Amino acid sequence: MQHNVPEESGEPAPQGETTPESSDARVRQEHRARHLKSEPATHVPDSAGQRVGKQALAWGKELLTIVVIALVLSFLIKTFLFRAFYIPSGSMENTLEINDRIFVNLLVPQPFALQRGDVVVFKDTQGWLKPQTNVNGPTGWLSDVATFIGLAPDSSQQHLVKRVIGMPGDKVVCCNNDGKITINGTAITEPYLFPGAAPSDTTFEVTVPEGHLWVMGDHRNNSQDSRYHQSYDQTGFVPIADVEGRAVVIAWPLSRLGFLGNYPDVFADVPQPQTKSVSTSADTTAGP
Numbered sequence: 445m446q447h448n449v450p451e452e453s454g455e456p457a458p459q460g461e462t463t464p465e466s467s468d469a470r471v472r473q474e475h476r477a478r479h480l481k482s483e484p485a486t487h488v489p490d491s492a493g494q495r496v497g498k499q500a501l502a503w504g505k506e507l508l509t510i511v512v513i514a515l516v517l518s519f520l521i522k523t524f525l526f527r528a529f530y531i532p533s534g535s536m537e538n539t540l541e542i543n544d545r546i547f548v549n550l551l552v553p554q555p556f557a558l559q560r561g562d563v564v565v566f567k568d569t570q571g572w573l574k575p576q577t578n579v580n581g582p583t584g585w586l587s588d589v590a591t592f593i594g595l596a597p598d599s600s601q602q603h604l605v606k607r608v609i610g611m612p613g614d615k616v617v618c619c620n621n622d623g624k625i626t627i628n629g630t631a632i633t634e635p636y637l638f639p640g641a642a643p644s645d646t647t648f649e650v651t652v653p654e655g656h657l658w659v660m661g662d663h664r665n666n667s668q669d670s671r672y673h674q675s676y677d678q679t680g681f682v683p684i685a686d687v688e689g690r691a692v693v694i695a696w697p698l699s700r701l702g703f704l705g706n707y708p709d710v711f712a713d714v715p716q717p718q719t720k721s722v723s724t725s726a727d728t729t730a731g732p
Contacts, residue, residue, distance in 0.1 A: 526550060527689065529565050529603060535661035535669070536605055537638050539563065539704065545696035546605075546704070548689035558684065560608055560627070560714065561706035563691040564659070568602040570679040572668065605691060606669050607636070610658030612684075613717030615651045618644040627714045636707060638663040646671055656681035 531544040540546065540563070548565050552558060610616040610627060617626045624631040625643045634643060641664045648671055652658045659682050661667025674680025694700050 526692075528695070529605070529691070531605065535663055535667035536563070536607070537663040537666070539607075539636055539662045540605065540691075540694070541700070543697075544694055544700060546691045547693040547695050549692045550689040552690035553684055553687050558608060558611070558657070558687065558690070559706055559708070560611055560614075560711040561708065562608045563605060563704050563706070564608055564657075565603050565605045565688045565691060566659075566682055566686040567688060568604055569683070569686050570673070571677075572604060572673055572679070573602045603688065606659035606661055606667070606682075608657050609660050609670075610650070610652040611717075612652055612654045612656060614658065614714075615649070615717065616658050617649045618647055627711070628717055630714045632710050632714065634707075634710060636662050638666070641665050644671060646675075648674065650674065650680070653681055655684055657684060657687070658682075 526547045527550055529546050529548055531540045531542060531546065534542055546565075549556075552562070552564075558564065609625065614627050615629070620626050620631050622631065623642060624633065626632070637643065641662075643664060644660075645665055650658060650670075658670045658680070660669045660671065670680035670682065672680070690706075691704050694702050694704065
């Protein structure tokens with residue numbers, strides 16, 4: 445029996461069968477969906493004021509970050525590596541001049557050892573200086589900030605700066621027949637002295653006790669150093685524990701920018717002391 449299939453029908457195609465019309469519609473829908481997904485969202489441009497505001501905010505955040513990092517690094521450097529000090533007197537001329545700013549290496553005397561010839565800054569725990577009445581530089585909160593980050597000297601405790609001449613156990617004598625200081629019997633020639641200044645205008649003979657230093661200013665006739673205080677109040681020996689560090693750089697003024705040496709050649713021939721004496725006695729005359 446033969447069945448005739450009608451050429452056209454108003455009925456929908458059975459489920460699962462695809463007509464050319466439905467296939468074309470599906471293709472168009474998929475194409476439209478892909479087009480919508482790929483088309484970027486409509487962007488409303490910022491006004492000039494909004495752009496300036498966003499740029500200013502971003503710049504402010506960067507600046508704040510830089511300032512915070514700089515303050516933290518400065519504090520860490522000041523605390524563990526270097527510290528700034530101000531020179532108020534001429535006792536170390538011409539090595540250091542009045543109003544010089546110096547940086548001190550805080551890694552001396554620990555973990556790096558002191559040496560003869562080092563220029564050191566030490567705390568005035570023995571009362572060498574008069575009570576401080578005038579502090580140079582900024583005052584108030586600005587001074588506190590500058591001190592905190594290491595750009596200003598700490599005025600909470602007075603400090604001195606001198607050159608190490610005698611180490612623990614050294615016998616330091618002034619002067620031999622040539623007018624020179626001797627250390628453990630060896631005379632030294634001191635090129636860092638103020639022009640025209642003698643190694644010492646006073647005589648002395650001391651043996652530096654353990655844990656202490658014998659220090660002198662480079663401007664010998666303008667320095668109340670170990671000589672003066674040994675004869676005046678018997679505090680001429682400086683405890684190593686009081687040493688803040690070794691001065692290594694003149695940072696200001698820029699015209700004097702440079703490194704500070706410890707003149708190793710001056711002390712190269714000085715023998716090490718045979719014994720570590722604990723004596724604090726000394727035969728001195730009045731010093732400057």
